[in-house]
Amino acid sequence: MIEEPTKLQIRKSIRRPSAEQIAAFRDIPTGFLCDAMEGQGALCGTIQHIGGGRDLPTHAYGPALVADNGPAEILATMGALHIAQAGDIVVAAVHGHKNCSAAGDRFCGMMKNKGVAAFVTDGQMRDYPGIVAAGLPAWCAGLSPNSPYSNGPGKVGFGAVVGGRNIETGDMIVADRDGVVVVPFAQIDLVISQLVAIKELEDTLDEKVQGGFCDMPAVQAMLDEGSAKLID
Template sequence: MIEEPPKLTIRRPARRPSAEQIAAFRDVPTSFVVDAMKGAGALDQAIRPLEHGGRLPGHVAGPALTAANGPADILATLAALAFLREGDVLVAGASGYAGCAAAGDKLAAMARNAGAAAIVTDGPMRDLEGIVATGLPAWCTGLTPASPYSTGPGRVGLPMQIGGQRVDTGDMIVADSDGVVVVPYERIDEVIEGIARVRAAEAALDAEIAGGMAVPPDIIDLLASEAVEYVD
């Protein structure tokens, strides 16, 4: 017989990127962040901006606060509101369940009041116009009017899986119109350095394209090499 679990298991947030580290990701495209991590870190493409009309901020960078819920439940997300700090991204796991909303306008409004910069979830949300009214950006898997429960069990502040990635409290979350990326806390400085290199490479490539480049030089060299066989 399985022992009845506690309604909530909570690890109080103890680590957080510095203000300087957080600022280093401000307005950095998610594609730059992924490139700086050599292709890693992106959440599943099903997790996308809730609103595409420009009525909510299109870019967010902030520390994760995790809330892991079972299917159709939001108890951990509600409990996480008590531990949010200004600028946190509330990462609300829904176990990928699509049968009801993982958050709505009331939860978004409370998260905004608690200082959240955004909500990211692997479930759908509801009350689109109400969420837009709060001004809180969100990334989710879609919309549904169906309501969740809040019975638990759930986990707050602990590592969890969401969108194919491991996310822990204190990791950096960067989100924009392309999707969501997680930067592990231990790699933040490394990735910041990598972003500088990616930015320089992108600027150089932009200049070449603006100058008329149509085919990358290495592709031209490849096409002229013995590594390519031409057939009639």
């Protein structure tokens, strides 16, 4: 580049789902959402609940506020904290960089104070006891005590690739012990419309399994029609 890029760019006009749309994702398992999106939607499995389901809430939902940092950077995350609204989920992209913290206990404490619902990053975090004390649920790619930089460049309110999926600010994020799922903004209403039917199917199958059901009729049908066979 001939000129140095702007250190920090913050988008002024940020779209967010309506309060009704956000509320529709309360207590919804991530698996239901993937079923509503042709079995897809989850971030890479390396991004997991920081406590493995211990010590902190294990379910979170809210609109994404994307902080696109560079490797070992947190300037965009600082910008996201500056404009975050209550209920947002701050998504900090560090382009998969490891061996450096993308956030620690103080960042989590400030996000909690701001009303942020959760923190998601494809990087690592540090200060685990302090994060637990702050009470902010977080999903990350592990722990590292190394410190990041805040030199930029970074962008806030746009989008980034995190965990193998493009996440745009305003997309819905739902996270639990199974992982993190992104529902693209344009698909929010479609996914919501399918959740009742998916829950009914899941509840019906749960009842059958609890009642002893263990058959695989699809496999038997394949054997009957010859598309599968038993071999001695």
